[in-house]
Amino acid sequence: MKVALCGAAGRMGRTLIRMLVNEPGLELSLAVEAPHTPLEGRDAGEIAGVGRIGLPIRGAEKLEELLAEVKPDVLVDFTVPQACVENVKKACARGVDVVVGTTGLTTQQAREIEEAVRKAGVRAVVSPNMSLGVNLLFNLLERTCARLKDYDVEIVEAHHATKRDAPSGTALKMAGIIEQIAGKKPKIHSIRAGEIVGDHTVIFAGPGERLEITHRAQGREAFASGVIKVLKLLRERGKPGEVLSTEEIFS
Template identity: 40%
Template sequence: MSSHPLRIAVAGASGRMGRMLIEAIAASGDCQLTAALDQPQSPSLGQDAAAFLGQSSGVAIESDLRSALAKADFLIDFTRPEGTLAHLQVCAELGVKVVIGTTGFDDAGKAAIAAAAQKTAVVFAPNMSVGVNVTLKLLELAAQALPDYDIEIVEAHHKHKVDAPSGTALKMGEVIAAAQNTALADRAVYERYGHTGARKAGSIGFATIRGGDIVGDHTVLFAGTGERIEISHKSSSRAGYAEGSVQAVRFLAKHSAGLFDMFDVLKLR
C-alpha cells in the first residue's frame, strides 16, 4: 500500500449519499477526504464536512469546483446528471479521476462520459454496491441458462427518487438481454394498463414501486412452466454503495484514462 493516501473530493457532500461516502473514506485507512462540494445555496457551506460524525476532517464544504478539484486526485459523484456532467468536464481538463454513481443519464450524457474517459479514468456504474454487481453476474448466468423463461424486474425505492425504473433495474435488464444476444430496447415493457393482451414472448417487464424510506430493493423473476426462480438484492443502507465507491477509487489509482464499471473493479468479467 502506498504511504500517500488517495486524495478524494466528494460532490453533494451534505446529502445522504455524500455523508455515507465521507464516513467510508474516514474509515478506509488508505483514503483521505481533501475536498467537499455542495451547491452554492447549500446551508452547509463553510461547515466541516465530517461535523455530522462528530469529527473534524479539516475540510470545509465549498461550492467552488475548481478550488475543490485542485486539492484532489479523485472525485466521487452521486448527484444529478447535469451536475455530474459539468463536474466531469473540469475533471477531464485537470486530470482528476472520477467515480460516477449518478443515474438517469440520457444517451447524450453517456456519450459525454465516454468522451471524458479518453482524457481521464472513470468508473461509471448505475450501482456501486459489491452485492448488486455480484447479483448482476448471477443474472447473466441465469439468463444464459434459461433462455425461454419469462423475465420480470421489480424494483422499489424511497419516495424521493426522481427517475424510474432505477438505473440498477435498467442495468439488470441490459445484462440479461446482452447475455441472450439481444438488446433491451427491443424487449423492454415499462408500462401495463388496461387490456394489454397476452404477454409477448421474449419481453422483459419492469414494475416500479416508490414509497417511504426504502433504500433499494430489486428482484428479477424468471418464470417457466411449473417453476420460477427469483434473484433478489435488498439494500438496508447506502453503506454498500459507499464501500464499493472506495474500492472503485483504489482501482482508478492504477489507471490514467479509460471508461470502466464495477465488473472491472471486482474482476467479474
C-alpha cells in the same frame, strides 16, 4: 489518495464521509454541494454526523478553482445527471480521475462523460450500483439468462420516496443484460416509498415454476464499501482514457 466528493450532503455523500474519515490511504480533501448551497462553510463531518473534521462544505459554482487549489487525485460524484456531467468535465480538465455513482444518466450524458475522459486521458469508473453484492448479481443474471431464455422475465425495484429517477440505474442495467443475452426487453416495475434503501428482484417465470434473484440493500454502507474498493483499485486496474464498469474493476 486525495478524494474530492460532489454531493457531500446527500444520502450517499454523508455515508461516504463517515467511511472515508477512517479509511487508511484515502483522504477526503474536498466536500462539494450544489451551487450556492445554504450549507456553505458548514463542517462536512458535522453534516455527516461524525463531528468536526475541519473540512468545510463548498458550493459547486467554485469547483474549477477548488480543484486547482486542492489538487485531488480523484473526484467521486453522487449528484444529479446534469451536474454530474459538468463536474466530470471540470475534473477531467484538471487531469483528475473520476468515479461516478450518479444514476439517471441519459445515453447522451454518458457519451459526454466518455468523451471528456478519453480526451483527458484520466481513469474513470461509472456504475449505477457499486455494491459488491449487486455486481455479483449482474454475473448471476448473465448465467441465468443464458439458461432460461424462454422464460418470462420481469424486474421489480424499490427505493425511498425521494429518489428522483425511476426506473433505477441498476434496474436499467439489469434490463440491458437480459435484452442482450435473452433477446427480450423485460418490464420494470418501480416502487418509491418510505425509506427503502434499495431492493432489486428479477423474476424468471416458466412452466410450473418461478425463479427469483433478489438483492436487498439494508444500508448505504453496502454502496459506500464498493466505492472505497473502487478507489483503492483505480490506479492499479483503471485504464487511462477509458470508462470502466465496477464489474471490470472488481474482476
